[in-house]
Amino acid sequence: MAMSASEIEKLIREAFPDAAVTITDLAGDNDHYAAMVTTSAFKGKTRVQQHQMVYDALKGRMGGVLHALSLQTAVKD
């Protein structure tokens, strides 16, 4: 049960074409990542909403196939 960094990045880019995405593999087990996502799509959204948008982009894998994704989000001007 795991995901590759490139898979995560691909799904996020599909949802947010203008996004700057950085993925860090925290444990080398394809299961613990940190991600920084910056996109204009987050404008006017609360942190919870921004994170939920990213989870939606991962199409249900978060908390299932992907155990841990430490997430940071920012609005792109």
Added chain:
Amino acid sequence: MSVSVAERIADDVKSNDVVLFMKGTPVFPQCGFSAAVVQILTDLGVKFKTFDVLKDPELRQGVKEFSNWPTVPQLYVKGEFVGGCDIIREMHESNELEALLKQHGVALENA
């Protein structure tokens, strides 16, 4: 999610000022993210009610649907979903969490 679980969660988050759905207990957290949130709340000296989702599979699934949030831990203040570990950490570092708790009239012993 059965209506009863949704009702139970709704009732729990309304009848306690600060509620943390977590893996394990404050004394024996079973996950690093849950432990981190317990530590933050303890540092602030906040009284909080916890629920161990590992002991209740229906609750574990129910909280994810209740707030459309796929992971545990989950923190609620005065019935409002505040966030998971990342957001709570970020808010604590910028003192937003302390401000939110004070704004809601929650007692902070150590702040």
